[in-house]
Amino acid sequence: MGRNAASERLSSLDGQAPESTDFANYFCTYAYLYHQKDMLEDHKRTGAYYNAVLQNRRQFHGKVVLDVGTGSGILAIFAAKAGAKKVYAVEATDMAKTARKLVEHNKFGDVIEVIQGTIETIELPEKVDVVISEWMGYFLLRESMLDSVLLARDKFMKPDGAMYPSHARMFMAPIHTEVGSRRNTEFQGSMEGWAEFIQEMQSFYQVDLECLNDTFRQEQREYYLQTAQWCDVHPSQLLGPGTPFKSYDLGKVTIEQIKAGIEEEFEMDVVEGGPVHAFCGWFDVAFRGSDAHPADTPVTLTTAPDPTGATHWGQQSFYVVPPVECSPGDMLKASIKVDRRKDNHRLLRVEMGVSIDGQPGSSRQLAWNIE
Template sequence: MGTTANGTSAATDKATSTSNGNATVDKGVDFANYFCTYAFLYHQKEMLSDRVRMDAYYNSVFNNKHHFIGKTVLDVGTGSGILAIWCAQTGAKKVYAVEATKMAEHARQLVKSNNLHDVVEVIEGSIEDITLPEKVDVIISEWMGYFLLRESMFDSVICARDRWLKPTGVMYPSHARMWLAPIRSGLADQKMSDYEGCMDDWHGFVNETNTYYGVDMSVLTKPFSEEQKKYYLQNSVWNNLHPNQVVGTCAILKEIDCLTVTVEDIFKIEASISLTITKEDTRLCGFGGWFDVHFNGRKENPAECEVELTTAPSVDDGTHWGQQVFLLHPPVRVNEKDEVLVNFSMSRSEENHRLMNVDLGFQIKLSSGKMLAPVRNKFYIE
């Protein structure tokens, strides 16, 4: 849930149409479904109140002044404008702060009230449509969505990089990783109970409709059940997990170099990983996914102070991103040293390129060597 993205990039449109047969994204629909949310100050406040997020960006900028002093910077999806302001405060010569929504007006006011309007230029428009007078030394953006890639804002950052970053330029952040781990959670039981309660209510509705109005609705029971299964059991859940809920080792699903990655590289994420259970006699209730990003500069121009922003399970409040949880129904009993072999695939929804579909298959190899039957689940990140 990063700061405001900029309309769908040409690269996104092309990838959408060639990879899954969809027509190019309608920018008007995209704005109504996505961008408008970020035009409200309450939403900006939520992100600005995330201390983990704010500290990481603040420290990465002010502890790496050599990347900013006397340099030209592009802030993609500036939102309130705070990243652009920090870049100017640390010594940037010029900052172009691009914002697709009317939040640009607030950003412009904030920049002026902090006496930085001679350095920071707020531009209202999508990064795909605007034109800058020069190439930039640094691109900074808070583009990360739930489980890193939901919202597909990174497409716009890639577009900005390819159009406006100098060959020697630096990306902030420079790298990103996606993680997955086995978890235990009472949410699995709660969601199943919610689904069963919903079906009990449906059956009562069918009986009453037949009794009082003489219409048998039972033919709709199966599609209603499938609809509710998706809502209660297949939609991934946003959650702030405690480290104690992680019952095994974690593994990297995807590593991204922001300087070289293409839209095609992130259009579909596929990985086969092995996770080892580290708790005795526990329940595998699902899998928790999170991400981290790093501010390392580039090989030829490294950061003097490398900074990590992680959304891993935390004993504190964590971040507004939390973790993406994929629940199993029913949970599986596991033990220490059991191995969970996971095949993971995440692709963009055909209905909305900013949402994700996940295929998650796994097979448990017991510490005795016995293999349990493979399980396959489909989830939706909406």
């Protein structure tokens, strides 16, 4: 669907979001059933939530549940199936109308109340025992929906309540891939095309564009070489195990800590010989309940490289051109910084410093955008 059509469809939301442009750009995709289908048919995703709720019925039975960003209403329905007394299903877009239809059709209308609005603007008549949400974006934090989930926790959850999921971790590993080399070739081809273009402009119109060379090169470098890519990495591409470099307890982390970004140092083992063409990032989330109400059956949803194929999140590949030449047994010392982009707070900027332990002069400074 085009942006204009999406914006028109969202006009019925009565300006509930303070930043209308961000509201339209971010939420418009989720207003359409085709996108909900893409997420629902990711059975690793949907199955993990189903198991986390239905295998922990005791934590949901007779409880009040808040589903943040309910979409089609599927998580609210899972909670109702587990015996929840009341489920408040909050959805910002017109998908709320579809969720109501699905709830009624499955005969949960007496339990589930679908509320159209943002979590920042709605009110509930009571505190909740459980906050459930599928808030994760690429590389975990893209989209910044976690802000709204933590706001819901602080605003509506009882002190001994439980978050589903309750914990999250971020991973990085060195990988082998030919894609980085191919994108470098595409970058070089783009620059050759630019050189031909400025010659034509000089020849046809007597206008010299050479003063724009650096700007165009930087623009193309960022696009081809400094933009992370969605990928489906096979475990055979891993040159070493994934290293968890950041973890979150979602019952305790603050919105301010999330907004502050990430600055961490960690190490990655290179078990197989290099070269390292890229670093691969992924995440997992765990459903463990809370200290007061621990899950009877903890469940983990991982987006790690899998021989059976990726979740809809895939992994993020951060290409390194030229590659880092490594030998089996080398250790990569890394520092990472993850911040929200200044031009769009829902997108990310990732910076890494990497060096081979014990090899002076091997240090590299790298940066990528996550679009």
